[in-house]
Amino acid sequence: MEKVFHLGLTKADLKGASLAIVPGDPERSKRISEYLDSPVCLAQTREFHIYLGFLNESPVVICSTGIGGPSTSIAVEELAQLGITTFLRIGTTGAIQPHINEGDILVSTASVRLDGASQHFAPIEFPAVSDFGATSAMVQACESLGITHHVGITASSDTFYPGQERYDTYSGYVRKAYQGSCAEWQKLNVMNYEMESATLFTMCAALGLKAACLAGVLVNRTRQEIPNVDHHDVEKKAVTAVLKAADILLHQHK
Ligand SMILES: O=P(O)(O)O[C@H]1O[C@H](CO)[C@@H](O)[C@H]1O
Numbered sequence: 001m002e003k004v005f006h007l008g009l010t011k012a013d014l015k016g017a018s019l020a021i022v023p024g025d026p027e028r029s030k031r032i033s034e035y036l037d038s039p040v041c042l043a044q045t046r047e048f049h050i051y052l053g054f055l056n057e058s059p060v061v062i063c064s065t066g067i068g069g070p071s072t073s074i075a076v077e078e079l080a081q082l083g084i085t086t087f088l089r090i091g092t093t094g095a096i097q098p099h100i101n102e103g104d105i106l107v108s109t110a111s112v113r114l115d116g117a118s119q120h121f122a123p124i125e126f127p128a129v130s131d132f133g134a135t136s137a138m139v140q141a142c143e144s145l146g147i148t149h150h151v152g153i154t155a156s157s158d159t160f161y162p163g164q165e166r167y168d169t170y171s172g173y174v175r176k177a178y179q180g181s182c183a184e185w186q187k188l189n190v191m192n193y194e195m196e197s198a199t200l201f202t203m204c205a206a207l208g209l210k211a212a213c214l215a216g217v218l219v220n221r222t223r224q225e226i227p228n229v230d231h232h233d234v235e236k237k238a239v240t241a242v243l244k245a246a247d248i249l250l251h252q253h254k
């Protein structure tokens with residue numbers, strides 16, 4: 001088999017792996033790989049930092065997606081060509097419901113499609129819905145680890161500023177269409193904002209792949225805009241949860 005376009009890997013490089021953990025941040029890939037047995041770096045190209053390791057003897061791929069839908073769609077398309085069928089996103093997020101605390105883990109059942117890339121896979125009426133089994137594994141993982149978590153809908157936006165209704169200190173400008181949008185999502189019981197799950201869920205549902213997403217809360221925007229938690233502490237909790245979910249999915253039938 002030829003190498004895929006961006007990741008530059010062949011199927012043989014993945015050693016038969018069928019599950020990938022997909023963080024946004026490239027540096028998170030390496031940190032996650034350190035929890036696996038015999039981790040190796042397969043490639044570092046653009047935003048895609050790819051590692052292979054073993055979880056209780058099963059091969060697992062870690063591949064960062066970078067920020068947003070377009071690069072996420074490339075990672076997913078190319079990993080699927082290499083044999084990956086299950087994608088577990090581990091992200092960071094901003095909560096918009098007052099009962100959610102910094103450091104909590106949010107498991108997304110579905111996402112509001114505030115992205116553009118998902119429309120290249122399915123029309124806007126098509127739901128950005130997670131895979132039930134993979135999402136249940138994330139919930140089970142949080143429960144068994146005693147991690148405070150919330151399960152529900154996520155708003156997934158192409159932009160960090162206007163799409164998430166952030167009034168930056170440079171222009172303070174958010175176009176009319178997004179003014180008041182955060183309050184509307186709050187009213188509709190949306191838990192949080194992040195930037196990749198709408199593309200991931202839509203394309204995986206459309207292409208017959210499985211996807212789930214959990215994210216660690218860095219900030220609760222009902223109280224403040226700038227995080228004051230330790231990113232690494234939040235990340236560690238999310239990594240522990242996603243690895244447990246991967247283990248459940250890979251080994252539950254053995
Ligand atoms: O921490 P990651 O996985 O990158 O996720 C979140 O953080 C980035 C924005 O700061 C976006 O990618 C968003 O989805």
Ligand SMILES: O=c1cc[nH]c(=O)[nH]1
Pocket residue numbers: 092093094095160164193194195218219
């Ligand atoms: O508020 C936030 C925090 C992290 N990532 C996002 O996309 N939004």
